[in-house]
Amino acid sequence: MANDTNNIDSFVNRRYEHGFITDIEMDSLPPGLDEDIIRALSARKKEPEFMLEWRLKAYRHWLTLKEPEWAHVHYPKIDYQAISYYAAPKSDADKPKSLDEVDPKLLETYEKLGIPLHERARLAGVAVDAVFDSVSVTTTFKDKLAEAGVIFCPFSEAVAKHPELIKKYLGTVVPQRDNFFAALNSAVFSEGSFVYIPKGVRCPMELSTYFRINAANTGQFERTLIIADEGSYVSYLEGCTAPMRDENQLHAAVVELVALRDAEIKYSTVQNWYPGDENGKGGIYNFVTKRGDCRGANSKISWTQVETGSAITWKYPSCVLRGENSVGEFYSVAVANNMQQADTGTKMIHIGRNTRSTIVSKGISAGKAQNAYRGLVKIMPQAHNARNHTQCDSLLVGKECGAHTFPYMEVKNPSAKIEHEATTSKISADQLFYCRQRGLSEEDAVNMIVNGFCKEVFKELPMEFAVEAQALLNVSLEGAVG
Amino acid sequence: MSTEFSAETELRSAVERLPANSLKPLRQSALTGFLKTGFPGVKQEDWRYTNLQAAVTLSQRWLSADRGSIKKLPDSAASVLQQLQEQIEADWIVVASGQAFLDGSTISDADISVRLLSTDPQAAEQINTADPLSSFNAALMTDGLVIRIASNSVIKRPVAILLFDDSDTAAALSNARIVIDAGVNSSCQLLEIHRSHGAAEQFSNTVSQVNLQAGSTVALTRIQDREAHHLHTGRVAARIGADASFNITSIDIGGALIRNDVAIDLAEAGADVTMNGLYLASDNQHIDNHTRVDHRVGPSTSSEEYRGLLNGNARCVFNGKAVVHIGADGSDAQQSNHNLLMSDKAEIDTKPELEIYADEVKCSHGATVGQLDPVSLFYLRSRGLDKDQATRILTSAFATKIIEESPVAAAHDYLQQRSKACLERIIAGDSK
Amino acid sequence: MLKIRNLHASIKGTEILKGLSLEVNAGEVHAIMGPNGSGKSTLAQVIAGHVDYEVTSGSVTYQGKDLLDLAPEMRAREGIFLGFQYPVEIPGVNNTYLLKAALNAKRKHLGLPEVDAYEFMKLIREKMKLMEMDPSFLKRGVNEGFSGGEKKRNEILQMALLEPTLAVLDETDSGLDIDALKVVANGVNTLRSPERGIILVTHYQRLLDYIEPDHVHVLSGGRIIRSGDKSLAHDLEERGYDWLSEAVSA
Numbered sequence A: 001m002a003n004d005t006n007n008i009d010s011f012v013n014r015r016y017e018h019g020f021i022t023d024i025e026m027d028s029l030p031p032g033l034d035e036d037i038i039r040a041l042s043a044r045k046k047e048p049e050f051m052l053e054w055r056l057k058a059y060r061h062w063l064t065l066k067e068p069e070w071a072h073v074h075y076p077k078i079d080y081q082a083i084s085y086y087a088a089p090k091s092d093a094d095k096p097k098s099l100d101e102v103d104p105k106l107l108e109t110y111e112k113l114g115i116p117l118h119e120r121a122r123l124a125g126v127a128v129d130a131v132f133d134s135v136s137v138t139t140t141f142k143d144k145l146a147e148a149g150v151i152f153c154p155f156s157e158a159v160a161k162h163p164e165l166i167k168k169y170l171g172t173v174v175p176q177r178d179n180f181f182a183a184l185n186s187a188v189f190s191e192g193s194f195v196y197i198p199k200g201v202r203c204p205m206e207l208s209t210y211f212r213i214n215a216a217n218t219g220q221f222e223r224t225l226i227i228a229d230e231g232s233y234v235s236y237l238e239g240c241t242a243p244m245r246d247e248n249q250l251h252a253a254v255v256e257l258v259a260l261r262d263a264e265i266k267y268s269t270v271q272n273w274y275p276g277d278e279n280g281k282g283g284i285y286n287f288v289t290k291r292g293d294c295r296g297a298n299s300k301i302s303w304t305q306v307e308t309g310s311a312i313t314w315k316y317p318s319c320v321l322r323g324e325n326s327v328g329e330f331y332s333v334a335v336a337n338n339m340q341q342a343d344t345g346t347k348m349i350h351i352g353r354n355t356r357s358t359i360v361s362k363g364i365s366a367g368k369a370q371n372a373y374r375g376l377v378k379i380m381p382q383a384h385n386a387r388n389h390t391q392c393d394s395l396l397v398g399k400e401c402g403a404h405t406f407p408y409m410e411v412k413n414p415s416a417k418i419e420h421e422a423t424t425s426k427i428s429a430d431q432l433f434y435c436r437q438r439g440l441s442e443e444d445a446v447n448m449i450v451n452g453f454c455k456e457v458f459k460e461l462p463m464e465f466a467v468e469a470q471a472l473l474n475v476s477l478e479g480a481v482g
Numbered sequence B: 001m002s003t004e005f006s007a008e009t010e011l012r013s014a015v016e017r018l019p020a021n022s023l024k025p026l027r028q029s030a031l032t033g034f035l036k037t038g039f040p041g042v043k044q045e046d047w048r049y050t051n052l053q054a055a056v057t058l059s060q061r062w063l064s065a066d067r068g069s070i071k072k073l074p075d076s077a078a079s080v081l082q083q084l085q086e087q088i089e090a091d092w093i094v095v096a097s098g099q100a101f102l103d104g105s106t107i108s109d110a111d112i113s114v115r116l117l118s119t120d121p122q123a124a125e126q127i128n129t130a131d132p133l134s135s136f137n138a139a140l141m142t143d144g145l146v147i148r149i150a151s152n153s154v155i156k157r158p159v160a161i162l163l164f165d166d167s168d169t170a171a172a173l174s175n176a177r178i179v180i181d182a183g184v185n186s187s188c189q190l191l192e193i194h195r196s197h198g199a200a201e202q203f204s205n206t207v208s209q210v211n212l213q214a215g216s217t218v219a220l221t222r223i224q225d226r227e228a229h230h231l232h233t234g235r236v237a238a239r240i241g242a243d244a245s246f247n248i249t250s251i252d253i254g255g256a257l258i259r260n261d262v263a264i265d266l267a268e269a270g271a272d273v274t275m276n277g278l279y280l281a282s283d284n285q286h287i288d289n290h291t292r293v294d295h296r297v298g299p300s301t302s303s304e305e306y307r308g309l310l311n312g313n314a315r316c317v318f319n320g321k322a323v324v325h326i327g328a329d330g331s332d333a334q335q336s337n338h339n340l341l342m343s344d345k346a347e348i349d350t351k352p353e354l355e356i357y358a359d360e361v362k363c364s365h366g367a368t369v370g371q372l373d374p375v376s377l378f379y380l381r382s383r384g385l386d387k388d389q390a391t392r393i394l395t396s397a398f399a400t401k402i403i404e405e406s407p408v409a410a411a412h413d414y415l416q417q418r419s420k421a422c423l424e425r426i427i428a429g430d431s432k
Numbered sequence C: 001m002l003k004i005r006n007l008h009a010s011i012k013g014t015e016i017l018k019g020l021s022l023e024v025n026a027g028e029v030h031a032i033m034g035p036n037g038s039g040k041s042t043l044a045q046v047i048a049g050h051v052d053y054e055v056t057s058g059s060v061t062y063q064g065k066d067l068l069d070l071a072p073e074m075r076a077r078e079g080i081f082l083g084f085q086y087p088v089e090i091p092g093v094n095n096t097y098l099l100k101a102a103l104n105a106k107r108k109h110l111g112l113p114e115v116d117a118y119e120f121m122k123l124i125r126e127k128m129k130l131m132e133m134d135p136s137f138l139k140r141g142v143n144e145g146f147s148g149g150e151k152k153r154n155e156i157l158q159m160a161l162l163e164p165t166l167a168v169l170d171e172t173d174s175g176l177d178i179d180a181l182k183v184v185a186n187g188v189n190t191l192r193s194p195e196r197g198i199i200l201v202t203h204y205q206r207l208l209d210y211i212e213p214d215h216v217h218v219l220s221g222g223r224i225i226r227s228g229d230k231s232l233a234h235d236l237e238e239r240g241y242d243w244l245s246e247a248v249s250a
Helices: A035-044 A049-063 A104-112 A117-124 A142-148 A155-161 A163-169 A180-188 A429-437 A442-458 A463-477 B008-017 B024-037 B053-065 B075-087 B121-125 B132-140 B374-382 B387-405 B409-431 C040-048 C072-077 C095-109 C117-130 C135-139 C148-162 C178-191 C230-239 C242-249
Strands: A026-028 A087-089 A127-132 A135-139 A151-154 A191-197 A207-212 A222-228 A233-241 A249-251 A254-259 A264-272 A284-294 A300-307 A312-315 A318-321 A327-336 A341-350 A356-366 A370-379 A387-397 A402-411 A417-426 B091-096 B099-101 B112-116 B145-149 B159-166 B172-174 B177-182 B187-197 B202-212 B217-224 B231-240 B245-252 B257-266 B272-281 B286-295 B300-310 B315-324 B331-341 B347-356 B361-370 C002-011 C014-024 C029-033 C053-062 C080-083 C090-094 C166-170 C197-202 C215-220 C223-228
Touching: A035 A049, A035 A180, A049 A163, A049 A180, A151 A155, A155 A163, A155 A191, A155 A222, A163 A191, A163 A222, A180 A254, A180 A284, A191 A233, A222 A233, A222 A264, A233 A463, A254 A264, A254 A300, A264 A284, A264 A463, A284 A300, A284 A327, A300 A312, A300 A341, A300 A442, A300 A463, A318 A327, A318 A356, A327 A341, A327 A370, A327 A442, A327 A463, A341 A356, A356 A370, A356 A402, A356 A442, A356 A463, A370 A387, A370 A417, A387 A402, A387 A442, A387 B347, A402 A417, A402 B361, A417 B347, A429 A442, A429 C072, A429 C090, A442 A463, A442 C090, A442 C095, B008 B024, B008 B053, B008 B132, B024 B132, B053 B172, B053 B202, B053 B231, B075 B091, B075 B159, B075 B187, B075 B409, B132 B202, B132 B231, B145 B187, B159 B172, B159 B202, B177 B187, B177 B217, B187 B202, B187 B231, B187 B409, B202 B217, B202 B245, B217 B231, B217 B257, B217 B409, B231 B245, B231 B272, B245 B257, B245 B286, B245 B387, B257 B272, B257 B300, B272 B286, B272 B315, B272 B387, B272 B409, B286 B300, B286 B331, B300 B315, B300 B347, B300 B387, B315 B331, B315 B361, B331 B347, B331 B387, B347 B361, B374 B387, B387 B409, C002 C040, C014 C040, C014 C053, C014 C223, C029 C040, C029 C230, C040 C053, C040 C072, C040 C080, C040 C166, C040 C197, C072 C080, C072 C095, C080 C148, C090 C095, C095 C117, C095 C135, C095 C148, C117 C135, C117 C148, C117 C178, C135 C148, C148 C166, C148 C178, C166 C178, C178 C197, C215 C230, C223 C230, C230 C242
Parallel strands: A127 A207, A191 A222, A207 A233, A222 A254, A233 A264, A249 A284, A254 A284, A264 A300, A284 A312, A284 A318, A300 A327, A312 A341, A318 A341, A327 A356, A341 A370, A356 A387, A370 A402, A387 A417, B091 B159, B145 B177, B159 B187, B172 B202, B177 B202, B187 B217, B202 B231, B217 B245, B231 B257, B245 B272, B257 B286, B272 B300, B286 B315, B300 B331, B315 B347, B331 B361, C029 C197, C029 C215, C080 C166, C166 C197
Antiparallel strands: A026 A087, A127 A135, A151 A191, A402 B347, A417 B361, B091 B099, B112 B145, C002 C014, C002 C053, C215 C223
């Protein structure tokens, strides 16, 4: 019976299946960061003066900041002067009008990722704004969206075509000075997505973006801004994969969501960036600032994330519940295997009356990984009748991993009702044996138990995403239990 | 990062002036340690909600004024002791202004040894200076109190330590140190009662270290009932040996700025701790309870429940941390914190943390913040009680659970009575 | 079908089975009885392949194969079913999901086509009727929040669905009231067939009033100390186990 003992290391780890590098000539700026680089970047993107000023202001503030050290993660110092802050495919000058015009190599890349872009877009009714490194290459279903008045375009296009919206909303949820990585992003962000849903419009399809990090040494600094005007609704999907590289790659994205009166934004993420190999070599540093502002009464922002990738994840999608009766939700599955480190969670800031928030966090640690939940529920004095319920569970798979919970609750109003529950457990030998006695293989049993553990979160994901997420989870945990 | 401390010279000379007993080298090394860190400040994670500035300023002034140590037990202490003796059946010993007064001790059990730290080199060697406040305490301690419980002895009658500070004539600073050693398979009950007196300001910084040898059982109820304008920081650090069991309840009724740290080291297999707490706060009270339990080996168990009731401008902090170290398989850590907020101005900051590095573990924690249950309130009122009566019944039910489960039964009646009086005051504040 | 020869097995260094031999043929129902701690449950766990039990010597062959060489799931797919004494709870995992996955794992192994959701539901409803179980059962997590009796019924339901060749039921009667016992016994009796072997592990004779065994064995000190027909169970009922143990140690 020696072959079926719970030997953690007995399974061979599955290699990252999206690991390959696309060979496209890059038009990059030299590595390094100073005001000239920012000017050059802004000039290349043909930005108006106000954008350049905005970037420089952020950069000057960034210089005064220190990299944060409080998260439960460890990594070698990042040399910000060794990073190249701009890379764009050569064909920048004449952007493709349709998929046919797209560099076939890029299309091939998507094929390898299992994302047949055109097919997927047509069959699933999803518009895809694919970001290849820094410049958006293709956008589909524009007509249908335009008909509804929805603006869904690359960030740089929005800066050119809708400067009034950019001026009005950019940096109002995540200010330039918010934190070290947000300030850096504000200074150097090169591309991203912009969404505007007009008053009373229910976005006719789920909006989706696939991100890829490609060029070696190119930090990826995405900027996403989504505005849901009064009474509108949008569901936005974000999914990521990355090629296999040995050098650590920094990713410091900023996502800002604004929900006005009676509006609802549902933001779903499946994050599967390269986590590094079994020894922790390589992998993405994912230092992201995501925040939603429920600015109007009865608005709702819901974050759902499935985080399986990246060497280090530092990410707290948050909700500022400003409007009366506004609702914030956070549903998260975070998997850390091998040498991965994850410090993730949310902040729910209750300001308006009768605001409600729900937090469901499921953390899975395997291998030698460290997985931390860090959350803040803050009830301001004026937030009468605020409600929060937090459920925060950790599942340990293996003996050398860590699972940590750091929930902060700051309550300044007596009418608040706050409940926090957390548990830590492992997959028990009895559960595994029971499933195996019924004929399931050990891996299937683990997958089944893990999926059961994550069920509450998966049901929040759009259907096709949920299936993908479940498969991803199984792949991520392969080799964790033997 | 730390709070500004600008009385280094004064501190050095105050340490110099203390009695030239065997503790001198210990004080010197603690002083060096303290000067490296200074007082903790709000930039430090463990102190983000509690600002010690007032205590630091007071300490600086006290050190500059060169007060020296007291020679005899103050009358105020004697009268408090007498009251307490009438209410709680126990053997008593008094620590006033940080100095133990062995003469007045009523402890007669031959299995209990009571002595001064300066006469117990073995205990002096184990003096804990792991954190800045413990170092500050060790640097300035006049002498410490050492209580040893003989191996295999069962002490029936509780040993009560009255920690008393008087600032009747001038501002006061004190640094009491208590060392408890429970011998193999021994069992005892302890009370630590904090009281104070005096119109002037005072800051007491106490450290109790408890060593539970294999198979021992120690029950400790800590009652912090200081005057409403006095500052206090107190640490209880316990090391729990194989199959030993520690049961501590920490009750906060008084004080202006209170910071309690309970640090538990489950050092050997079979170690077990129960730590409960109750804080009743109103007006401008600030009560911060930090607990940390380290499961270093398995199997080991910890269970914790803290409850708080806040009114007025009170601000309370609860931070419970359970750390399960690598290899501590078979650890079971349960923790909960429940808070009732009764006023618009009160604030609670709670953070129940888990850090787990082992997989054969069972850990859970929970925290709630809310008001008195409106359904229960309505039910009682529909039975003819007025709002105040109903509130009184429900708040006292909330507090009673911790009191009834506190491990020294001899103090239950006293605690019920004190908490009742305290709740009356808190509820009265509510209707103001 | 099942041949156990001089089996020695231990857990954490303590030997529990000390030379047990047993042969079960197709179509037979064997009852294994014995006092607490005699090794009854160990026998059941060893047949199913629990990792905590170490077989130190002896052999177990099943349909001519060396059973001890097979992983637990392979034994299950080859038709061995263990009804657990204490079925474990698996929170969040839907009962239906487990049952379907288990059934299809077995069918795949046997080279049969997997059943689809529709067929499966038809099948499971039929079996549930037999076990007098409420359909809401299917929506709940595996054994999650089940009462002791519900867990045991769930075990028999799984058995009915998986149609094992050899079923080992470990104390399936414990914790059941008389009505539940009848339902469970009825479930087992329905499965009796010339192709199937059943081992009932039980402490009490009560279950045997409803499921009549062909052979009764008394296990004590890790060995079978007496075998007989169903009348042996009645003797045990009247006289207890002591007279047998004494007879052996004498």
